[in-house]
Amino acid sequence: MHPDSKSINSESISYELTQAGDRYFDGMAEKFSRSLYQAPRGELRLAMLDYLLPEILYLEGQKVLDVGGGLGQQAAWFAERGHCVTMTEPSADMLSYAQTWHRDVKTLPEEAITYLQAPLQRLTEHAAGPWPLITCHAVLEWLGDPQAALTCLSHLLAPGGQLSLMVFNRDALRFSNAVKGNLEKALSDRLAGKGKRQRLTPISPVSHAEIELWSAENGLRIDAVAGIRVFQDYLRHPPATPAESATLLALEKQYCRHDPHWRLGRYLLYTLIKPEIVK
Numbered sequence: 536m537h538p539d540s541k542s543i544n545s546e547s548i549s550y551e552l553t554q555a556g557d558r559y560f561d562g563m564a565e566k567f568s569r570s571l572y573q574a575p576r577g578e579l580r581l582a583m584l585d586y587l588l589p590e591i592l593y594l595e596g597q598k599v600l601d602v603g604g605g606l607g608q609q610a611a612w613f614a615e616r617g618h619c620v621t622m623t624e625p626s627a628d629m630l631s632y633a634q635t636w637h638r639d640v641k642t643l644p645e646e647a648i649t650y651l652q653a654p655l656q657r658l659t660e661h662a663a664g665p666w667p668l669i670t671c672h673a674v675l676e677w678l679g680d681p682q683a684a685l686t687c688l689s690h691l692l693a694p695g696g697q698l699s700l701m702v703f704n705r706d707a708l709r710f711s712n713a714v715k716g717n718l719e720k721a722l723s724d725r726l727a728g729k730g731k732r733q734r735l736t737p738i739s740p741v742s743h744a745e746i747e748l749w750s751a752e753n754g755l756r757i758d759a760v761a762g763i764r765v766f767q768d769y770l771r772h773p774p775a776t777p778a779e780s781a782t783l784l785a786l787e788k789q790y791c792r793h794d795p796h797w798r799l800g801r802y803l804l805y806t807l808i809k810p811e812i813v814k
């Protein structure tokens with residue numbers, strides 16, 4: 536167990552949140568890899584990030600801090616494009632899974648990735664930067680206090696720096712619950728997961744209105760926003776052939792930045808900018 540964690544027993548199931556109410560993914564690496572990245576939704580997410588990141592970020596080989604890097608896909612993506620990446624992750628399991636996988640990826644330049652086992656809240660001590668580029672994808676929704684986390688991230692950013700932030704969209708979660716027939720849940724807005732067992736329903740899903748508010752509070756400007764996986768979860772007939780998958784990807788690409796479609800993306804992807812200091 537991580538030293539910051541406490542164990543909670545409910546109906547004889549043991550699960551853990553940290554004292555701050557965060558859900559580290561200890562013991563989840565296999566499950567996370569299987570149910571997300573070895574499934575069509577993970578493939579689509581990576582394909583959309585591959586398409587969107589060069590469009591909505593200014594990339595010039597700058598150093599990257601990847602916060603809550605999980606299994607290491609994003610760190611590898613940047614390293615393959617010539618960036619030096621510091622991948623941080625509080626879960627020893629996830630970090631070692633990422634390191635083992637990175638060792639096998641032939642296209643990764645040696646020593647392009649540095650690993651740091653630490654939670655976001657401790658990065659001002661361990662990786663203060665300031666950083667020209669920070670990625671924090673699908674992490675805020677696993678924290679007890681996502682608003683405070685955005686403040687931490689803004690302190691780590693250099694003036695003029697970019698934060699690539701991706702969050703699990705609370706409004707899309709309501710919509711998908713309704714589509715699945717969980718009408719009571721949607722009506723009473725009981726959407727958050729509890730971080731129990733190996734469930735992957737986030738404990739703190741985030742809305743666009745919250746990101747607007749929290750960004751403004753921290754002096755960050757929203758430079759771009761896109762929805763990731765706008766349509767995929769609602770298809771009555773999921774793609775059955777590579778050609779159908781390609782058509783779905785084309786559809787997702789076409790509307791991911793169009794209002795109103797992006798607003799119901801399963802995830803919302805932002806580029807947030809910290810303004811330059813005006814002399």
Ligand SMILES: C[S@@+](CC[C@H](N)C(=O)[O-])C[C@H]1O[C@@H](n2cnc3c(N)ncnc32)[C@H](O)[C@@H]1O
Pocket residue numbers: 557558559560561602603604605606607608609624625626629653654655656671672673674677678
């Ligand atoms: C859904 S995974 C996302 C991983 C990766 N960024 C991705 O997009 O695939 C959430 C990750 O956040 C990590 N996490 C949980 N609490 C955290 C914290 N306080 N600071 C940083 N990462 C945290 C978990 O251990 C887990 O690896």
